[in-house]
Amino acid sequence: MKQNRTALALILGCTLLVQTFAGGAQEAEKKVDETKARAKYVFLFIGDGMAVSQVASTEVFSRAQASKDPGWNKLGFSQFPAQGLTTTYDASSIITDSASAGTAMASGKKTMSGVINYDPSKTSTYKPITEYLKEAGYKVGVVSNVSLDHATPASFYAKVKSRGDMYDICMQLAESNVDYFGGGGLARDKGKKGDQPSAIEAAQRNGFTFVNDNASFMALKPGSGKVLAVNAVLQDSFAMPYEIDRADNDLSLADYTAKGIELLDNPEGFFLMVESGKIDWACHANDAAASIGDTIAFDEAIAKAVEFANAHPDDTLIVVTGDHETGGMSIGFAGTKYSTAFDLLSKQKGSYVRFNREILEPYKKAHTPDNARFEDMLPKAEEYFGLSFAELSDAEKEMVQRSFSRSMKNEVERAAQEDVYLLYGGYEPFTVTLCHLTNQRAGIGWTTYSHTGVPVATYALGQGQELFDGYYDNTEIFHKLAAVLGISVEAAVAAK
Ligand SMILES: [Zn+2]
Incomplete structure (x- = not known):
């Protein structure tokens, strides 16, 4: 009997927890009814791969530039008045990917990793918030500094059974009635083999004004109609450059956000989703300096929305969150115990991508595994990463030398090495080792080259901000946004 009671108590306890999470939508609506909070200008900023560590490392770095004393220089968004923790698991795993996480936030429902706006069985589609908003007369914008057919931005306008169906995503972009796309390019504009009709041309036939140079971008004015704005400079996989690699005359994520506000602003209201996609990419590659640079740029983009909110305080809501953590980034490394030296990261000249492109790859092209000399490369690596080999x-010296010789060998030889994945992920052995050493000396540790399952933080400012306090699931972000925007959650559920 006692056993049964314990079992019952456990079941009741679990039921209660499940109800608390599942009831979040109604809770959200109830709270909004109480506060009467409504916003017609709503921003959703998604830091891809951005959890507490990515934000905190940026804040510690910023402080370390100015002072040796331990401390924290807060970013703008981390001072938002409402803050919560958000779980990110999906229908297939505790560790989500960007497709299912994007779907959860865009449509309020779980799905399998890799799936965008389809249910877990891949038989019925979900309706993203942007569709509801277009029906209700709002303008809608989707901005990302990675390619616009990537999983996170795609979750706000496309429905595909696999995020890999990127040409399909591109064609859905072309056929969509999203008012403003801005940032990266289309990775599969003409399909995987480049032999399909151009999605960009299809978008133009569907009424989009296409621009991909700075002057045309700056000249865009409200009334230009639907806009597809691709950055003039694309670095890797049709993405805008990392902030630490960005030239002064290149456009930034803040520029794309400001232009979005300018083009979308209208009395009926708008919804603008802005993704900073390369925090994730930097953390996959275990490059803290690149992650920090992009997190600062993300904060600058969010500041554009805060300016708008200051001018429209009664009608604006800004929500900032991440879709998951990437890299298992932590402040603290076994080799440096309780010390940190984040100022060392400022010595790194650029991202791992730029090091590969400008230094390692040209050297590899000019040499064979036999005539490549570590001594040739060492001064360049020391200069770029601000490391002193001496x-x-x-053990570290040996690690660097071994990674150099592995980078000089071809992929097949590298794959034969058992420890290759744990040491280097899928990355250039030499470059990732230099990133690791630079990060470790600063006091940053990494556990993986993939995503992790830790919760992300969610920050909110403006009308309905209080809904974003607490500990809730990523699907609730949709319901909370829908409530503040005045979209019926019942309708959203019926659309299953
Ligand atoms: Zn992601």
Whole structure:
């Protein structure tokens, strides 16, 4: 009997928890009814791969530039008045990918990793918030600094059984009635083999004004109609450059956000989703300096929305969140115990991508595994990463030398090495080792080259901000946004 009671208590306890999470939507609506909070200008900023560590490392770095004393320089968005923690698991895993996480936030429902706006069985589609908003007369914008057919932005306008169906995503972009697309390019504009009709041309036939140079972008004015704005400079996989690699005359994520506000602003209201997609990419590659640079740029983009909110305080809501954590980034590394030296990261000249492109790859092209010399490359690596080889331990020196010779060998030889994945992920052995050493000396540790399952933080400012306090699931972000925007959650559920 006692056993049964315990079992019952456990079941009741679990039921209660499940009800609390499942009841979040109604809770959200109830709270909004109480506060009467409504916003007709709503921003959703998604830092891809951005959880507490990515934000905190940026804040510690910023402080370390100015002072040796321990401390924290807060970013703008991390001072937002409402803050919560958000779980990110999906229908297939505790560790989500960007497709299912994007779907959860865009449509309020779980799905399998890799799936965009389809249910877990891939038989019925979900309706993203942007569709509801277009029906209700809002204008809608989707901005990302990675390619616009990537999983996160796609979750706000496309429905595909696999995020890999990127040409399909591109054609759905072309056929969509999203008012403003801005940032990266289309990775599969003409399909995987480049032999399909151009999605960009299809978009133009569907009424989009297409621009891909700075002057045309700056000249865009309200009334230009639907806009597809692709950055003039694309770095890797049709993405805008990392902030630490960005030239002064290149457009930034803040520029694309400001233009979005300018083009979308209208009395009926708008919804603008802005993704910073390369925080994730930097963390996959375990490159903290690149992650920090992009997190600062993300904050600058969010500041554009805060300016708008200050001018429209009664009608605006800004929500900032991440879709998951990437890299298992932590402040603290076994080799440096309780010390950190984040100022060392400022010595790194650019991202791992730029090092590969400008230094390692040209050297590899000009040499064979036999005539490549570590001594040739060492000064360039020291200069780029701000490392002094002479100050490394013998074990670290050996690690760098071994990674160099592995980078010089071809992929097949590298794949044969058992420890290759744990040491380098899928990345250039030499470059990722230099990133690791730079990060470790600063006091940053990494556990993976993939995503992790830790919760992300969610920050909110403006009308209905209080809904974003607490500990809730990523699907609730949709319901909370829908409530503030005045979209019926019942209708959203019926659309299953
Ligand atoms: Zn992601």
